Amino acid sequence: MKGKYKRLVVNRIVVTVALILLQILWIVFMLEELAKYSSWITTAFTVLSIAIVLYIIGKDDNSAYKIGWIVLIMVLPLFGGLLYLFSGDKKPSRGMRRKLNEQHELFKESLLQEAEIQDRLGKVHGRAAGTFDYVRRVGDFPVYGNTDVTYYPSGEEMFVDMLDELRAAKHFIFVEYFIVSEGEMWEEVLKILKQKADEGLDVRMIYDDMGCVTLLPGGYFKWLEKCGIKCMAFNPVIPFFSLVMNNRDHRKILDIDGHTAFTGGINLADEYINKKVRFGYWKDTGVRLKGEGVWNFTEMFLEMWNAFRKEDTDISCFKPHVYHPEPFEGEGFVQPYTDSPLDNETIAENVYLDILNQAKKYVYIFTPYLIVDDVMRNALCMAAKRGVDVRIVTPGTPDKPTIFRLTRSNYPPLLRAGIRIYEYTPGFIHAKSYISDDEFGVVGSVNMDFRSLYLHFECATLLYRTSGLKELKKDSLDTIEVSREITLKDCKQGIIGGLFDSVLRVFAPLC
The missing domain is CATH 3.30.870.10 (Endonuclease Chain A)
Structure with a gap:
């Protein structure tokens, strides 16, 4: 099976490279044909570039980003403006933006802030309460108490507990990662996911297609579906048919039964647990949340999932206390949140x-x-x-x-x-x-x-x-x-x- 996957990965890269070379040859041919009209084209492109520079200056955008584009257009006055039109917009494509915004509006009512938690935080530290309130107001994600937090100083330490929690799952497992790569780490996780899917659990997975383009074969999500694991490849890489490839799902989320979640910098690949040596020892960190704060992770996963695969109309059945009726305990306050290129709020x-x-x-x-x-x-x-x-x-x-x-x-x-x-x-x-x-x-x-x-x-x-x-x-x-x-x-x-x-x-x- 692994040999077959490797051949598919190679074939996928070869096809992509061939398409890019074909596109370059077509551009060279077109330029030769258009050379006879060079003076008119030069004037048109220069006017376009000037107009785009003025547009960039007027945008409410990061100054470093604007300076980079202005310098590039000055260096390439003929094609810099066109390049900006194709790849200068940081926001996702209109279709992606519409789907995600609509889904957020549908689900955000489930993200209600408990006034008691907010008041208690304000009494403890008013300035800290302001920080949490900012994240809630612009991102809609509440702050919680009653959540235990475990910190992991390495991927290998977190992986041990990830496997234990996966084995203990009884109702659902949500997996969302930027990188998934064949090896010991993914094989261990995959084995449990298959087993849990066979037991009737709701097992879903999102991986970023660009992050895995050289690590997994094209259409890997289809194979996982055959294994009983619902799966989606986020923002699929389609050369020349999908111009907006900048916006990737870089999140790392493992959500189990709505009351336990892992996050951090750790992806599902062997270097993250030092089973594979790359660049010396691979130092990474992560946290495990147990309690009410996990709901934010559950909601952000379901929001992404349902934006592209309409499956859930009522998500209250995934809340932390549904499968954990006992009270949660934990010190302090936690606020899981997501950051997205959908808006101008960093x-x-x-x-x-x-x-x-x-x-x-x-x-x-x-x-x-x-x-x-x-x-x-x-x-x-x-x-x-x-x-x-x-x-x-x-x-x-x-x-x-x-x-x-x-x-x-x-x-x-x-x-x-x-x-x-x-x-x-x-x-x-x-x-x-x-x-x-x-x-x-x-x-x-x-x-x-x-x-x-x-x-x-x-x-x-x-x-x-x-x-x-x-x-x-x-x-x-x-x-x-x-x-x-x-x-x-x-x-x-x-x-x-x-x-x-x-x-x-x-x-x-x-x-």
Whole structure:
């Protein structure tokens, strides 16, 4: 079976490459035919590019994104404008946007905030209550108490509990991941999913088609359906017929019976549990929620599912207490939320910014990519300049050399502001987490780069005074201990290197 899948993957890539080459040949032929009208075409394209530059300047958009496109259009005045028309819009295609917005309107009534929880949070910490209220108002996801949080400092530790919870499932299992790859991790999960489907459980799965394009064969979801697992490949890769491929489902969600959920940076592939060595030791993090807060994850999964596969009219049957009538217990407050490119509200970035703005003592950050805009850079620097101990851990061994160089090019202004930056010596850090002042924490799928903050569907959990924060802080300090601290001397690139880094930063928002 594996050999057959590998051949299908290869065939899929070959077909895609062949179609791209065919398209390039067609473009070359058309350009030769149009050369006789070059002066008229040049004038038309130049006027178009000027009009688009003026349109970009007037947009309420991220300044770094606008600058990148304006520079590109200046460099390619003939085709830069056309390129923007085809791929410059960060929002999903009209059809995807309509389906997801309609589904959100249908289901959002199930996301009602309990006034008692909100009042209790306000009495504990009014400023924190404001942060949670912002996420609720712009994203519709409530804040909860009565939810136990377990923090995992590695993928392999979380995987053990994931398998135990999957085996204990009695009613339904929802799986949503950006990457799924054949190997020991996925085979173990798949075996349980098949078994549970055979037992009559409602087992559903969403995987991102682009994230799995070289890892799973085309039409893999059809094979899973034959195994009894309802499955959907999100935003299928269709060369030339689907122009908007930028918006990916980067979320990581495992939801079991509506009362237990796992999330974080961990995908379903062997490197995430270090069964496969890539770039040294693979450091990742995650959390398990047990309790009322799981409802947000259940709702965001069902919203995505029903936008494309109409199946549920009443989702109240999936609520946490339906299959767990006993009261839940847990310290503090939790707020799982999703960030989406459907609107102009960058919820994930704004949560990060708010934590930095509120911090009094420290903020420790794990991120595999540090590709930030001016707003985030200023917030990081301002926190450090007012005496907050800001520390950032990035990979010591990169997964993408160019992106690693781009990450490093952002170090100097942060270092000069007093931020301490570390590179994880044992290998690659894929974790995405914040911890501040022993009170605030965020663990989720959101990288500190333009794709996560502006283009992808993401998820995370905002934590306040919950169980698990103590372990997150300890893991942060332990990780810093085995990492190499970076100084300004490490960032010297020379004139040519500095110019190259500047070019990378200009075009980073477009990548």
